[in-house]
Amino acid sequence: MICNGYKLLTSLALALAFALPSPAQESLWLDLPGNQLSDLPGKGKRVVLISGDEEYRSEEALPMLAKILSEQHGFDCKVLFAINPETNTIDPNYSSNIPGLESLDQADFMVMFLRFRALPDEQMQYIDRFVKAGKPFLAIRTSTHPFNFGGDAKTSYAEWSWNNGKWPGGFGQQIIGETWVSHHGVHNGQATRGVINPKHSASPLLNSVTDVFGPTDVYGVTHLPESAHVLMYGQVLSGMKPDDPPLPGEKNEPMMPLIWTRNYQMTGGKEGKVIGSTIGAAVDLLSEDLRRLFVNSVYWGIGLPVPKKASVTVPEAFKPSYFGFKQKDFFTNQKLTPKAMLR
Numbered sequence: 001m002i003c004n005g006y007k008l009l010t011s012l013a014l015a016l017a018f019a020l021p022s023p024a025q026e027s028l029w030l031d032l033p034g035n036q037l038s039d040l041p042g043k044g045k046r047v048v049l050i051s052g053d054e055e056y057r058s059e060e061a062l063p064m065l066a067k068i069l070s071e072q073h074g075f076d077c078k079v080l081f082a083i084n085p086e087t088n089t090i091d092p093n094y095s096s097n098i099p100g101l102e103s104l105d106q107a108d109f110m111v112m113f114l115r116f117r118a119l120p121d122e123q124m125q126y127i128d129r130f131v132k133a134g135k136p137f138l139a140i141r142t143s144t145h146p147f148n149f150g151g152d153a154k155t156s157y158a159e160w161s162w163n164n165g166k167w168p169g170g171f172g173q174q175i176i177g178e179t180w181v182s183h184h185g186v187h188n189g190q191a192t193r194g195v196i197n198p199k200h201s202a203s204p205l206l207n208s209v210t211d212v213f214g215p216t217d218v219y220g221v222t223h224l225p226e227s228a229h230v231l232m233y234g235q236v237l238s239g240m241k242p243d244d245p246p247l248p249g250e251k252n253e254p255m256m257p258l259i260w261t262r263n264y265q266m267t268g269g270k271e272g273k274v275i276g277s278t279i280g281a282a283v284d285l286l287s288e289d290l291r292r293l294f295v296n297s298v299y300w301g302i303g304l305p306v307p308k309k310a311s312v313t314v315p316e317a318f319k320p321s322y323f324g325f326k327q328k329d330f331f332t333n334q335k336l337t338p339k340a341m342l343r
Contacts, residue, residue, distance in 0.1 A: 028088065029100040030063055030079040030338045032070040040074025041304055046203035047075045048100075048107040052082040053115035053142045054092045056216065056323045057282035061140075062113055063341040064285065064318045065294060068168060072311040073295065078103050081338055082117075092338040093328055095119075095148075101126040107302050110135065111294075113280065116162070122242050124157045131175060134270030136301030138294060140280035141216070144172040145180035169223060175264045176276045177224045184256050185217035185236040188323075190247060192218050192279055193235040194258055194290070200231050204306035205261070205275070209293045212258075213242045214284030221257045221278065231294075234258035234278065259293065273301060282320035288312055317343035 034043055049066050051058035059081055066077035080100045084091035096118045104110060104126040106250055119127075130137070137336035139146075147170060149155050159167040162179045169179035185192065194212030218234035233255035237244040246252055265271045273298045285291055291312040299306040 004269070012078075020078075023203060026185060027337060027339070028083050029081060030066065030077075030342060031259040032066050032077040032079070032342075034070050034074040034076045035072070036074075038074075040072075041299070041307075042069065042073040042075035045075050045108045045302055045304070046106055047077045047101050047109045047111065047298060048104075049077060049079045049111040049113075050101070051080065051113050052092060052095075052098050052117050053113060054278075054323055055115065056113075057321050058113035058140070059092060059336070059341055060318075060320050061280065061282040061285050061339075062111060063343075064282075064293070064320075065111065067315055067342070068291065068295060068312055069298060071297075072313065075298065078107075079338065079341075084332055087332050087335070089332060089334075090338065090341070091331040093326065093331055097188050098123060102334055104130040107135065109136035109253045109298050111140065111298075112137055112143045112146060113140040114146035117146055118153060119147075120157070120241035124155070124160075128157070128266075129277060131264070131272065132269030133264045134265070134272035136152075136273050136275075138275045138277065138297045138301065139172075139176045140277050141219075144176055144219070144278065145170075147171055170181040173223050175266070176274055177228050177260060177262050177276075178219075178221050178276065179223065181222050181282050182220035183217050184220040184234075184251065185247075187217050188215075189240065190217055190251075191215045191237045191240045191242075191244065192258065192284075193237055193242075193246070194232045194233045195255060196232055197230050200229050202263075203231055204231070205231055205300050207292075207296055207306050208309035209289045209296070210280070211287070211289045212293065213287050214279045214281065214290065215240055216279060216281045216284055218251075218256050218258065224257055224260060224337045225262065228257070228260045228262040228276075230260045232257075232259040275301065281323045283322055286314070286320065288314075302307070315343065
């Protein structure tokens with residue numbers, strides 16, 4: 001009885017640690033408790049969504065996705081941001097600080113949307129522990145190249161850099177399946193249409209997913225191992241509208257992998273599974289079926305039955321910014337707080 005009581009107290013302590021940040025830090029991330037009004041499938045499961053890219057507005061995309069997961073599916077969600085420590089506001093141009101990563105220790109699933117981060121060891125250790133535990137995650141767009149440590153960086157994670165030669169392609173290539181290669185389609189000139197791979201059309205990840213479109217271009221993918229399961233290919237369109245025809249010629253012969261799954265395993269760690277997606281900018285998530293595929297990924301990764309047609313109603317206030325880089329002080333001048341992103 002004493003042992004069982006101790007386990008119960010420990011579980012409660014972990015839940016509180018995930019859901020209740022200290023007053024001094026609570027403004028640095030978003031906590032979205034799962035909807036408790038009904039017995040939703042995600043009840044009791046914890047999802048940590050990590051934003052941190054300068055170009056594709058992950059700081060807008062992930063709060064919206066977390067709101068869907070928490071309100072419509074019952075998952076307890078926490079959204080983390082790149083925070084400038086001088087202002088304590090969101091600053092994707094600041095590449096070396098994402099507070100709250102310790103919440104990964106209690107997470108059941110991670111959503112990663114990072115680009116060229118150089119986080120300190122005391123933050124990186126939590127991502128390291130997560131993947132060594134073999135936990136499932138979704139890696140979006142630039143997460144094929146999430147880390148970039150310069151040659152002089154004092155870090156234990158230099159090999160995780162996107163262009164590392166000792167651990168080829170770093171974390172992106174070794175764990176997710178690909179690193180940064182190229183813009184295969186013309187950036188901001190040729191949009192993407194998702195084309196389902198007939199070999200895996202019965203995958204529960206594709207439940208009620210038929211129409212995926214995004215204005216971001218198809219990425220080059222050349223290192224993906226044969227063991228990966230490509231669920232969807234990226235068709236390069238001739239323009240930027242959903243009804244633009246496919247671009248004729250070699251760009252689509254063959255098409256590049258767009259969304260895939262694979263098993264991963266860190267040295268000395270447990271085997272886990274990852275969903276890789278080179279589409280997923282904030283504006284791409286105006287695509288209902290892409291949102292649904294990402295929600296399906298959470299169910300599938302955790303091991304819950306994937307809904308036949310997952311609810312993915314977008315919040316009315318979600319009007320994503322178009323992708324593109326900003327001046328160095330753009331975000332600090334905006335004084336964006338995590339709570340301001342909950343719209």
